[in-house]
Amino acid sequence: MKNLKKKRRIQIFAVAAVALALSTAMIGYAMRDGINLFRSPTQVAEEPPREGEIFRLGGLVEDGSLVRGAGTEVRFSVTDGGATVPVRFTGVLPDLFGENQGMIGTGTLVEGVFVASEILAKHDETYMPKEVMDALKEQGVYKSPDAPES
Template sequence: MTRRKARRLVLISACGTVLALAVGLILSAMSGSIVFFRSPTEVAQQGVAPGTRFRLGGLVKEGSLRRGPDQTVDFAVTDTNSTVQVSYKGLLPDLFREGQGVVTEGMLEPSGLFRADTVLAKHDESYMPREAADALKAQGHWQGSRNTSDRAATPGTRS
């Protein structure tokens, strides 16, 4: 092997090592901000550890909405099989109401209460995350057609 080829091989391997290190650092930094979506049934069955940050999605259970002082709101999220109590402090979206689809983001407390710091309400199921739509379909509570599930899977499409 000539000196030139050896130098090129060392340069390529050094660049590859630096690139692999950069990708590793980026992925490890992102792992703390990745939030997974779960339905109330998955939370009950999988025994989510308290303090784990995740998204909880389903329908706001009828009759569960309670407004307290200082913009505190308590409600239940259900997928008709299981229900998770949610506590949130802040302003709710205009479209938030009982019986409507909702995605909340936060942490589960040891008591089983989900402490939400973000609440997102949807105006119809065509914009529901694929996981929520699949969970509702599996339980026979999906109100949309097959085309709406396709739109849920491909964000940015318009009806």
């Protein structure tokens, strides 16, 4: 009798372990397209992503690079002080989007041009996405909003 209970307990544990592993695998498979890695322009220049990989690119919109094309097409460059990546976006830009402003875009790299499907801009004059701020600090070009103008 005791042996039967022990066997039953092991069977229940094994079934629970298999169910847990299966559910973890299913969640991972479902999220495979929703996980976008962040990269700075320097990281993209040093190690370009594989073809078709969707990732997030962030940095500052380079001064003088914003060019509006036909319709809603926009071209500009994103920099972190170490490298610059040209960007092409078709759609409506956020109201606070502009030159020398922080941005993050989601898209793919096509022949050296980041083709963005979504552009996010900072939501007020002091906000900077953490990933962008870290990349700019790493390059030595980050200026704190609290720092006095020189």
